[in-house]
Amino acid sequence: MPSTSPNPSDDARRPSLSFWFDPASTYAYLSAMRIEDLAAAAQVRVVVKPFLLGPIFQSQGWDTSPFNIYPAKGRYMVRDVERVAKSRGVTFAMPKTFPAHSVAAARAVIVADENGRGLAMACALFDAQFARGQDISDPATLSACARRVGLSSDDVLDAIAMDRIKRLLRTQTDAAAAAGIFGAPTFVTDDGEVFWGDDRLEMAFTWALTCARRPSEPETL
Amino acid sequence: MPSTSPNPSDDARRPSLSFWFDPASTYAYLSAMRIEDLAAAAQVRVVVKPFLLGPIFQSQGWDTSPFNIYPAKGRYMVRDVERVAKSRGVTFAMPKTFPAHSVAAARAVIVADENGRGLAMACALFDAQFARGQDISDPATLSACARRVGLSSDDVLDAIAMDRIKRLLRTQTDAAAAAGIFGAPTFVTDDGEVFWGDDRLEMAFTWALTCARRPSEPETL
Numbered sequence: 001m002p003s004t005s006p007n008p009s010d011d012a013r014r015p016s017l018s019f020w021f022d023p024a025s026t027y028a029y030l031s032a033m034r035i036e037d038l039a040a041a042a043q044v045r046v047v048v049k050p051f052l053l054g055p056i057f058q059s060q061g062w063d064t065s066p067f068n069i070y071p072a073k074g075r076y077m078v079r080d081v082e083r084v085a086k087s088r089g090v091t092f093a094m095p096k097t098f099p100a101h102s103v104a105a106a107r108a109v110i111v112a113d114e115n116g117r118g119l120a121m122a123c124a125l126f127d128a129q130f131a132r133g134q135d136i137s138d139p140a141t142l143s144a145c146a147r148r149v150g151l152s153s154d155d156v157l158d159a160i161a162m163d164r165i166k167r168l169l170r171t172q173t174d175a176a177a178a179a180g181i182f183g184a185p186t187f188v189t190d191d192g193e194v195f196w197g198d199d200r201l202e203m204a205f206t207w208a209l210t211c212a213r214r215p216s217e218p219e220t221l
Numbered sequence: 222m223p224s225t226s227p228n229p230s231d232d233a234r235r236p237s238l239s240f241w242f243d244p245a246s247t248y249a250y251l252s253a254m255r256i257e258d259l260a261a262a263a264q265v266r267v268v269v270k271p272f273l274l275g276p277i278f279q280s281q282g283w284d285t286s287p288f289n290i291y292p293a294k295g296r297y298m299v300r301d302v303e304r305v306a307k308s309r310g311v312t313f314a315m316p317k318t319f320p321a322h323s324v325a326a327a328r329a330v331i332v333a334d335e336n337g338r339g340l341a342m343a344c345a346l347f348d349a350q351f352a353r354g355q356d357i358s359d360p361a362t363l364s365a366c367a368r369r370v371g372l373s374s375d376d377v378l379d380a381i382a383m384d385r386i387k388r389l390l391r392t393q394t395d396a397a398a399a400a401g402i403f404g405a406p407t408f409v410t411d412d413g414e415v416f417w418g419d420d421r422l423e424m425a426f427t428w429a430l431t432c433a434r435r436p437s438e439p440e441t442l
Contacts, residue, residue: 072403075401
């Protein structure tokens with residue numbers, strides 16, 4: 001999305017908040033639908049960090065989402081996301097397949113981000129999946145989302161097949177695991193503080209601002 | 222704690238919110254420290270429901286807390302509870318042993334609740350464990366907590382050894398599992414809506430009030 005900053009150099013000086021998500025995550029959908037407004041209000045820059053939960057779950061001995069492995073937790077999650085989405089005026093319905101096979105979608109966000117449309121692409125994919133019931137592993141969905149955010153669908157589909165993009169996603173997933181990330185969404189501030197879950201988004205923004213002020217604003221001022 | 226209602230019959234007519242917790246739960250500690258104030262503000266009655274997470278975890282194939290089984294999640298939990306506690310002015314430190322062996326403590330809350338001191342006893346035990354580093358499976362801790370809430374420590378220690386109290390806790394733990402409860406704290410409204418986690422306490426109170434109004438206040442009024 002276009003920066004609201006009058007000067008591009010202002011944007012680079014802002015504190016940032018890294019938004020780590022797997023495109024198949026229901027709670028990351030809730031965050032994606034509100035993070036741009038919160039970031040604008042806080043004057044914090046969002047850094048988009050798509051990664052895959054699959055390898056992280058596998059390292060914990062899980063072959064699918066914990067919401068599938070533990071049915072009571074899975075049923076609760078659907079009800080909880082329904083309630084929160086409704087309270088925010090956000091449409092939500094579980095897609096037929098959960099979790100979606102999100103490798104291509106995560107790569108597509110990386111490609112879009114190289115063109116300044118990372119968050120917009122993430123939002124388009126989340127909306128397709130959780131508001132419109134579409135399959136984000138389907139090239140037709142990826143193409144429609146790319147066009148929706150002003151990118152060439154051919155260029156995006158070509159790019160997600162490239163080794164360079166595949167490697168970037170693998171590297172980012174490894175970095176997530178190394179940072180102690182075990183679920184999505186996760187938010188990380190410039191000083192490395194980790195916040196897990198849509199419920200911590202406000203606290204993460206507050207932290208992002210506070211840690212940014214520390215070096216230049218001693219407590220005695 | 223004493224009711225703030227001027228008339229006991231007023232209290233019985235209020236909507237209720239059931240507070241399900243294992244006395245060893247860190248996030249239930251966060252809720253226990255604020256639920257009485259929130260309940261008074263909302264004019265909702267809190268029903269104390271101690272239960273044991275152990276049997277529920279065992280039915281999922283876990284032999285201890287998921288915070289121990291999944292170390293990244295466990296480290297994050299400690300940091301998260303520290304931050305939230307600090308933001309609320311609540312003292313928090315992890316006890317030496319986690320999770321505590323909470324059977325005796327859960328029984329003691331049941332006994333205290335039969336004497337109108339259930340929530341007070343829960344708060345005393347949580348404070349002993351997470352603010353003072355005490356072992357809630359130690360009879361000395363149980364005795365001190367009983368006295369602190371105005372009960373006879375001998376009576377409480379005698380009662381928790383009784384088959385009737387042991388059965389009540391087993392029944393309540395079975396009821397938790399049957400209600401789809403898989404973690405603590407969990408809050409359940411009069412119409413059976415389930416809210417998991419300290420982060421949902423405000424939403425649970427709002428729901429408790431809304432569902433209570435539905436039968437007597439049709440939308441056309």
